[in-house]
Amino acid sequence: MTIIYQVITASVILLVGWNLFREKRLVEQMATALVLIPLILRVLMIK
Amino acid sequence: MIEREGGYGRGWTAVVLLLMTGAVLLTASHSFLAMRVDPPIYPGPGVTHVVALSDYFEGLIGTPADTAVYILEGSEPGGTALVLGGTHANEPASSLTAITLIENAQVTRGRLIVIPRANHSAFTCTEPQEGYPQTYTIETPAGPREFRYGSRGTNPIDQWPDPVIYVNAAGQSLAGSEVRNLNRSYPGSPSGNLTEQVAYAIVKLIRQEDIDISIDLHEASPEYPVINAIVAHEDALNIAAEAAMFLEFEGMQIGVERSPANLRGLSHREWGDATDTLALLVEAPNPAQGRLRGQTTAKLIVEGIDPYYVRAAQRGLLYVPFSAEGHPIDERVGRHLQTVATLLDVYNSYTNDDIVVAGIPTLSAVLEQGLGAFLAPPSGPESGL
Amino acid sequence: MSSPYAEMVPILLMIATFAAMTFAFKLPVSVSLVGAAILGALVAGQGVPLRHLVEGTLGYMDTLLIIATAMVFMRMIQASGLLDTIAHHLITGFESRPASLLVLMMLFAMSAGMITGSSTAAVLTTGAIVAPAFIALGISKNKTGAIIAMAGILGMIAPPVNIPVMIIGGGVDMPYIGFALPLLVLTLPLAVAIVLLLGLKSIRATTIDRSLLPPTYHRQYGWKLYLPLVILVVLIVLERALPSIVPSFGMPLVFMVCALVAPFTGRRMNPLVVARDAIRAALPVMGILAGVGMFLQIMALTGGRGFIVSLLVGLPLGLLYLSIGLSMPLFGAVSAYGSASILGVPFVLALLGTNEIIVASALSLVAAMGDLMPPTALAGLFAAKVVDQPNYTRVLKHCLIPALLTVGVSLGYIATADFWDRFLFWDNRLALYGILLAITAAVAVVILILDRWVIRHRVATGEAQS
16 A cells, blocks of 8 residues: 555656646745655655 | 746746755755664663564564564563553653663563563654654763654554554544554554554563563653553552552652543553453653643753643643643653552562562652663763773 | 743744735745744744754645545546536436525535545535536535535534544544534534525526536446546445455545546546646645645744643633634634644643533534635635636635634534533433434425425516516
C-alpha cells in the first residue's frame, strides 16, 4: 500500500510541476512550489 | 483569490523556484534524517544481556521498529518484571526512567526486563504542527547528555498511509491516526501493520519470559484527568492501591484508576486480558505535551516550567497542582522510579517469587542530586571516570 | 519571554502580517501565511526555523492527497458526462415532487461525507452530482454552492464516520461508541431545515425549463457511464463495512482508481489535460494548507497557540458557550480537524460532568463550521468550484444563516445535554425508536404536503404570466 501511495504522490507532484511551468504569475508560482515541499519529502520517504 | 493579469512568471522563474525548493528540502532533510540515529544507552553493571525485540517476533528483524531489550538477571531465581519506556516518544520521563534503570539497577533475585524505546520508530520524528525541538539535554556531572524528543506515534515514513478509521486487533474503532499509537494496538497481530507487530512482539515477550508484573510508563498533559496515577488491570488493582498508599505515606500524591473495560487496545487492558501478567500503567505530568503550553522549547521539556499552566491551575482547569516551580523532569522521572520500586516491593509481599532490585534511585535522591547524577556521562561510563 | 503577555507579540504580529499581505498587497493567501510564519518566528527569537516551517506542511500530507485526487475524480466524471446525466434523470424523475427532491438530494449530497468523514470529498463527489440538478430546479449557482457546502459539512458530522469526534475522543480516551443516534438527531433535522430554507423559495418561483436541463448521455453510453461512481461506492462501502477483512484503501487511492476508469466510460477527453486542470483548480487550496501548516507550527513553537487556547477554555460557563461558538469555527479556518483537536479536547475537559457523547457530538459540528471560514473555507471553496463561481465569498454569503443556525442548535444541544442524556440513552429502546420514527414520519408527511403546495403555487404563477 505504501508503494501505491508513493506512486499517487509522485503523479500529483508531476501534475503540480506541470502547472508550475504553465503558471504566468510569479506569486502563484511561489504558492505552487510551496505545495511541492511536503509532497517531495514524502515521496522520497524522508519525513 | 484575487486574479491578477500578467505577472512575472516565466519558465526560468519556475526553474529558480524549483532550485530554491530543492535547497530548502536539502537543509530540512538533513535535520529530519539526523533523528534516525539512536543516542547511546550505556548498560550498567546490572545488565546481564541485551537482546532485540525481534528475538520474540522475527517479523521485526531489519525494520525501524526493532528495539533493544535489556535483561537484568539476579544470581538467585525469582519472579520477572517488565518495565516499558518510550511507548510514546513524546513522553520523555517514560524512556528516561527506563534508561536510568538500565544504567543503575542491580537485581539480586529474579529478573528485570527493560525496554527503553518500546516504539523505536516514534523516536525518529517529531509531530508536525506541534513545534517540538528534536532533542533536549540533561546535565550530568561530566557535561550535557543529549536525548531525542520523539512523537506519540510510529513515524509515518515507516507506516503509511493511515486508514480513515482504525479498528484495532481488540475490535475497537478509533480515529485513523491512532493506527500508529502503540498503546492502542495491543494485543497486536503478527500480520498487522508495523505498530501492531511491535505490540504483538511485546505481548509475546510477556508470555515467553513469563513476566509476573508489567509496568508501562507514560506522561500526560496537566489538563488530562488521568495523571499522577497508576492505571491497573483489575487483577493488579490491589497491588496498585497498596503501592499508592505507601507512596502517599512518603508524601508522593498519586491516584489509582481501574482500567476501563470498554477501552480496548491499551496495555493495562490487553496485557492483563491476554496474558497472566499483572498489568499496570503509570502517568506523570508533562506540560510540554499539553495544549495550553507556552513557548515549546527543550527547556520546557526539562524544567517543566510554564506560566500558562500556572494560570490554568489557578482557574481550576488542571488535574495536578501547578506552581511556578513547574514539574521538572527530575521530579517526573523520580516519581516513576519510586513508583516502580514500590510496586515491586508490594508485589514481593504477595509472592515467594521475589524480584529484588537494588540501586533504583529514590524520588528524594533524584530531586536532591538531579537526574544527571544517575545517568552515565555523555560519551560513556569510562570517559567520566 | 517570561511574562505570558510577551508571548502575545509574535501571534498578534503574525495575524497582522497575514492580513496586510493578503488584503493590502493582494498576495495569495498561501504566500501571506508563509510570510507571517517566518516573521513570527523571527520576532520570537527563533531565526528562520526551516525545519519547523517544512515540518508544519507535512501535517496536511494526507489532506493534500485527498484534495488532489478528489478534484481529479470530479473533473473526470464531469468530462465523461456522468454529472450531467445524473442531474438530468433526477429532475425528470422527480418533476412532480420538487420538495421531496430537494430533501432527497440534500441527503444524497451528505452521503459521501457520512462515509468518508470529509466535507471536501462530499462536496466534490455527491455534491457535484446534485449541483446541476439544484441549478436546473431554479436555485441560483451561489445558493446551490451553499447547499452542497452545508451538505458536505453535515455529512462529515453525521454517522457512521465522524473524524472530528474521533479526534476529540482520542484526546480524552473516549471510545467511538454510542455516537450514531446523537449525531443523527443533531444533523438530520438541520439538513432538512437548511435545504428547505435555501431552496424552497427558488423552486416555488420557477417552472422547469426542459431546454435548460443538462444533457443525458445515458442512451449514448449506457450503464458503462456510471462505472466510476459504482466502483467508488463499492470500494468505500466494502472498506467501511468489512474493516477487518478488506484492507484500508484510503480516499486518495479510491479516487485515483475511479478517476482512471472514467476516461473509458463516456465522452471523449484528454485525461492528462483534465487531470492537469483539476490540479490547477485545487492548487490554491493546497497552497493554503501548506501555508497554514507552517503558520500552525510557528504558533505552537512560539506559544501563540497556548496563549489562545488557555485564554478561551478558562472562561466562565456563560462566556464558555460564546467562546465555543466563536472560537471553534474561527480556529476551524485552519481545518475542522485542527479545531477539534486543539480546542475540542480542552472544551470537553472544561465541560466534564455533562454527557461527553452529546458534548463531543455538538462540538464536532461547531468545529466543522470551520470548513466555511476563510481563508481556507474548504467546503465553501470547493462548492464554489463545483458551481463554477470564481469568487467563493458569494457562496459563503448564503451559508451565513445556515451556519449561525447550526452553531446555535449545537450550543443548544450542549445546554440541554441532560435532557438528551436521558432521552437518547433511555433504557426503553423500543419507545425511543417509536418516538423517533413517529417524528420522522410526521416530517415526511409535511414534505409531501409541501410538494403539492409548491406545484400548485407554480401553476398559479404560470397562469398569471400567461
